[in-house]
Amino acid sequence: MIDIHTHILPFVDDGSEDLETSLKLLQEEVEIGVTDVFLTPHYMKSRNYLSTYEENKKVFDSFKSEVEKRDISIRMHLGNEIYYNFTSIEKLRNRTVVPLGQSKMVLIEFSTDEEEEDFGEAIHNITSLGFTPIIAHIERYQYVKNFNDYKIIKKMGALIQVNAASIVGARGSQLKKTALKLIKAGLVDFISSDIHAFRTNYMKEAYQFVIKKFGKAMAEQLFNNLMILKQA
Numbered sequence: 001m002i003d004i005h006t007h008i009l010p011f012v013d014d015g016s017e018d019l020e021t022s023l024k025l026l027q028e029e030v031e032i033g034v035t036d037v038f039l040t041p042h043y044m045k046s047r048n049y050l051s052t053y054e055e056n057k058k059v060f061d062s063f064k065s066e067v068e069k070r071d072i073s074i075r076m077h078l079g080n081e082i083y084y085n086f087t088s089i090e091k092l093r094n095r096t097v098v099p100l101g102q103s104k105m106v107l108i109e110f111s112t113d114e115e116e117e118d119f120g121e122a123i124h125n126i127t128s129l130g131f132t133p134i135i136a137h138i139e140r141y142q143y144v145k146n147f148n149d150y151k152i153i154k155k156m157g158a159l160i161q162v163n164a165a166s167i168v169g170a171r172g173s174q175l176k177k178t179a180l181k182l183i184k185a186g187l188v189d190f191i192s193s194d195i196h197a198f199r200t201n202y203m204k205e206a207y208q209f210v211i212k213k214f215g216k217a218m219a220e221q222l223f224n225n226l227m228i229l230k231q232a
């Protein structure tokens with residue numbers, strides 16, 4: 001399994017406050033069957049998560065050596081979850097924030113309750129820079145009311161990520177309904193944990209649920225999407 005959206009990297013956002021917690025979250029990923037995990041710290045001005053790539057990389061390198069020391073067998077890749085606004089483009093350009101691992105894919109999120117930024121404009125700006133945006137937990141944006149909008153987002157060149165918790169109903173029936181509708185319509189590219197220490201990792205349950213509902217091939221496509229591992 002490949003998990004492209006996690007807050008396992010310690011110290012840098014609200015994901016994990018200490019090393020032991022991060023190691024525990026990572027160990028859980030191994031037990032679930034994750035072979036490649038992307039550590040995607042928030043970059044979000046409103047909540048003061050402003051750790052730069054350079055800072056994250058230092059934490060990542062020391063975390064990685066700790067993981068190796070403890071023989072935890074998983075491949076780790078560094079990225080970001082970027083809260084999109086007009087400054088994101090400049091920050092991507094000067095590598096304050098980065099794409100996922102060696103790929104050209106950029107994980108972006110928006111406000112969940114009110115429309116602050118235009119999705120279309122964000123997709124256009126990021127693709128113009130030569131990157132492919134992945135919209136994080138798309139089922140959570142309450143103001144996307146028209147199902148056709150998801151299709152337009154895909155047509156514009158964005159990819160779609162859905163949270164495992166939403167699929168199993170841990171975030172309420174409305175989010176589950178949206179998530180399943182998106183899968184059924186073939187619009188989802190990645191299902192991820194978005195794990196923080198204060199949340200539960202539902203990747204295994206979600207994987208089994210998708211197999212039951214949509215079949216093994218679909219589950220593989222969504223939980224083991226190899227395109228993210230391609231070099232830029």
Ligand SMILES: [Fe+2]
Nearest residue numbers: 005007081194
């Ligand atoms: Fe996240």
